[in-house]
Amino acid sequence: MxxxxxxxxxxxxxxxxxxxxxxxxxxxxxxxxxxxxxxxxxxxxxxxxxxxxxxxxxxxxxxxxxxxxxxxxxxxxxPGMSSWVTYTERARLQPGETVLVNGATGTSGRLAVQIARHLGAGKIIATGRDAEALREVAALGADVTIPLTEDAAALEERFKEQFAQGVDVVVDYLWGMSAECLLIAGAKTGRPGTPIRVIQIGSVSGATITLPSAVLRASAIELMGAGHGAxxxxxxxxxxxxxxxxxxxxxxxxxxxxxxxxxxxxxxxxxxxxxxxxxxx
The missing domain is CATH 3.90.180.10 (Medium-chain alcohol dehydrogenases, catalytic domain)
Structure with a gap:
């Protein structure tokens, strides 16, 4: 269900x-x-x-x-279909690329981590609120885990560290505040001219976000969905x-x-x- x-x-x-x-x-x-x-x-x-x-x-x-x-x-x-479709049809994941799964501690997110590894991701970053669940996700293949328990400013800094190293694909199951933070961080510290494919799948943390227009003008972020209409x-x-x-x-x-x-x-x-x-x- x-x-x-x-x-x-x-x-x-x-x-x-x-x-x-x-x-x-x-x-x-x-x-x-x-x-x-x-x-x-x-x-x-x-x-x-x-x-x-x-x-x-x-x-x-x-x-x-x-x-x-x-x-x-x-x-x-x-739950597995959501990320498989995302990687193969929308993100067009390539071997060795870096994937960030926002909301990796639920059933779909855990599978997104495992499937990313199976399809050849070189590095996997996983986020979640529950520390124990994040440890379990690390055991499933996540290389880096980011707790979503900090305020927006601190969370944005966490994301900046990862985007500065290079993130190719973002799989977002949450939307809400964490999605705002990662999009802003990606725009500020992502590699100039290098696309960051952000695929929106779920809205566990909220149906809407407030996104500065500069995020899209100042970066090569590609924002898309992976639902039945996409x-x-x-x-x-x-x-x-x-x-x-x-x-x-x-x-x-x-x-x-x-x-x-x-x-x-x-x-x-x-x-x-x-x-x-x-x-x-």
Missing amino acids: SQVVKGRAAGSHYSASGGLPFVAGIDGVGRLDDGRRVWFVLPRDPFGSMAEQTVVPVAQCLVLPDDLDDLTAAAIAN VPLDRHLAAVEALLKAVAPANLKIAFHAVPLSDGTRAWDRDDSRNRTVFVV
Whole structure:
């Protein structure tokens, strides 16, 4: 269960139709009539994935690799897709480049660190508020960690140190104050004429920021998004297919807990960004 699922159910996500009837859930793992195990996405309205059966175009079903179990596939596909699409479709990450993951302690951020390493990043910088979680992220492959517990001025200085050394790609799951600080720091200390590709994915820390116009004039920052409007569905599907094939060979790790769908009401409001909830029928 993702924040997108909750947002669509509440009608607050940009992709929500607001129509009734409505079944929650945008993706999952199941079996086709011929017995093949598949990951699927975007069931036809008003159907959703949180059900015993659903209706999905066959083109939106991906056969699972034999070395990947159902629960791991269901847990990892959505959060892993966000960074895989970002690196391959938007940032066009090149081997040896430096990646900064802003908001690396949640499920998606942890995968963003691991996937960056798998795709050849030379240096990975990770941010987060929780010190223990940042230590765990370092163990997953982050070379530098930056705590987001300081005030804006101190945080900007932390970011300046890293941008002065060179940052090629920023993956932002937070927006809010930390995004403001890193954009300003990148404009002030980034290498002149060298693009910094900033890809915005989530808004955990706020839906808006105040960005001085000089940030864009005084730097080569390229600010873009990686949602459904930025990358077509077929490219999202290609990214998930590549991700699912890489889970076992790359030893990608994700923490999750399986919950019977019958307990969905109690699990719905559980707030645990480090453990993915997977509903099981």
